[in-house]
Amino acid sequence: MxxxxxxxxxxxxxxxxxxxxxxxxxxxxxxxxxxxxxxxxxxxxxxxxxxxxxxxxxxVPTSVHVLAFDVTPSSVGAARVGFGGYMLQVRRRLHTTTSHDVGNVVELIATLAREMDARAVPGSVCLGLVVSVPGSVHQPDGVVRRSPPLGWHEVPLADLLRTATGGRYPVTVGNDGDLGAVAEYLRGAARGEPDLLYVRGEVGVGGGVVVDGELLKGAGGYAGEVGHIVVKPNGRVCSCGARGCWEAEIGDAAFIRAVGRDPRESEIEDVVSDVAIGNRRAIAGVRKTGEWVGIGLASLVNVFNPRVVVLGGTLGALYPTMEPTLHAAFARALGPIREQALLLRSELAGDAQIVGAAEVAFADVLEDPLGTLETRRAEIADDPPERKLRHA
Ligand SMILES: [Zn+2]
Structure with missing residues (x-):
């Protein structure tokens, strides 16, 4: 209920x-x-x-809340999300350097968490702090094993955040593709569809698979790394070190190159605006890249037989332009599977990771509302505001 x-x-x-x-x-x-x-x-x-x-x-949106974060190569998105999924407060900070120094990112998240939690209605119970990162995250300890877009290796992010926030919150770290898949299933384009594949194109390409209403985790929690399926044996070297990964063909840099720009000088936004003003070279480049999107999707749907494929990030933004070539290549998928799969753009777009992160923290209260509230209230009572200030 x-x-x-x-x-x-x-x-x-x-x-x-x-x-x-x-x-x-x-x-x-x-x-x-x-x-x-x-x-x-x-x-x-x-x-x-x-x-x-x-x-x-x-x-009651102000009864319980969650602090949700989305770390990307360009920014840290943050939101205080209230019960019922209401975005009560939204923040976004651009990284001040391109180094993504772990200490800076941890400090930024801790500062935003403090600011947002201080604005919560007195008595509203914070259920936890959840962070989305573009990388392989070991569970349940929240160690970021490897994030090529951030340049992180073996970063114990959950532990670092617990320390930086004085142990005030339960901390969870999740993979951006997994959280996007959960968000699209619970509140987005694939609402109510228990079998879905989510693919997010950005600097890197992430993904998540929901099978029979459950997120596919795999043996180490790393399932759904769709960006690193090999589609072109002699292709470019990927951020992961392998050659010919799907990410190297359909990540943001691939789109930028395909429209005749230099990835070191241009941003993906330039591609989107070139297309918007009808630049023919840009449209042709995006369509050529769309073929590679379709090739990878054909293999993935053959494996997972999803009812819905949701395209997020750059892939969602450019989907209408690449639709003809994408569909032509997607036709390689097996007929019965292809006929069942509906290709959709993300409805949550840039909010998908924040929404998914929030739902991770709401899961316990939905499962056992009274027990979870009692436990969290007791934990907060053990750590009264005076002590919180000292931690801060
Ligand atoms: Zn790769």
Whole structure:
């Protein structure tokens, strides 16, 4: 029932009876428990026809919140997300250097976390701090094993953040592709589709696979590194050191080169604006690259048989331009699989990683609302505000 409210927003008691299959008195007593815990509130419904209106139950965005971060090669995005998925506060800081020094990034996240948490309504319980990074993340310890776009190797990011924030929050670190896939499944273009493939094109190319409603993790938690499937044996050297990876053919640098620009001097935004003003060379370059997007997707759908393929980042932005060549190459996928797969642009675009990160931290409260709240409140009581200031 709480899931229905968190993802679907306000609902009447009658809607909740229909959605859960519980009877009215069970729904009534659950609503009352959740209202006592502060997670939901009730207001009188609108009278429709005869009879008493059904009360409307809605999530309380300021009851619990999450601090969500998206580290990319150019910036750190941050948001305080309230229950029900409401973005209560959004921040974005550009990196001041291109070195992505781990210490600077950790300090920036800790500062943003402090600022945003201080703005939360008193009494709102912070469920955790979750960070998305473009790299392979070992679970559950949150060590970034390798992130070519950031130049990081074996960075114990979760531990560093716990220390920098004085142990105030449960900290989770996730892969950007995995979090994007979760976000598109729960709140984006693939809402309600339990089998989906998400591919995000940026400097690097990440991805995530949801199978039967569960994120595919793999033996080490690294599954879904779609950017490093080999598509061109004698192709360019990839950021991972191998040759001919998909990322080397469809990452931002590949698009920039394909439109006749120099990746050292141009940004992907230049490609997007060239295309927007109808520059023929740019359109042809993007279409040529689109063929490689289709080639990789054909192999991936053959393996995973997704109902929906969601393209995010640069791939989502340029999808309408590369559609003809992408589809022609995608036709190599097996017929029965291809016919089932719907190619869509991300609906969440640049917010996908933040949204996915937030949902990771909301998962416990949706699973066990009262128990999770009790545990977090006890942890916070052990670390009162005076001590928090000393940590700061
Ligand atoms: Zn690679």
């Amino acid at each position: 709480l899931r229905r409210l968190h993802f679907g927003g306000a609902a009447t008691r009658s809607d909740l009876v229909a959605a859960t299959g519980f009877n009215r008195s069970t729904v009534g007593s659950l609503v009352s428990d959740l209202a006592t815990a502060g997670l939901v509130r009730e207001r009188p419904g609108v009278v429709r026809g005869k009879g008493r209106p059904s009360n409307v139950v809605e999530p």
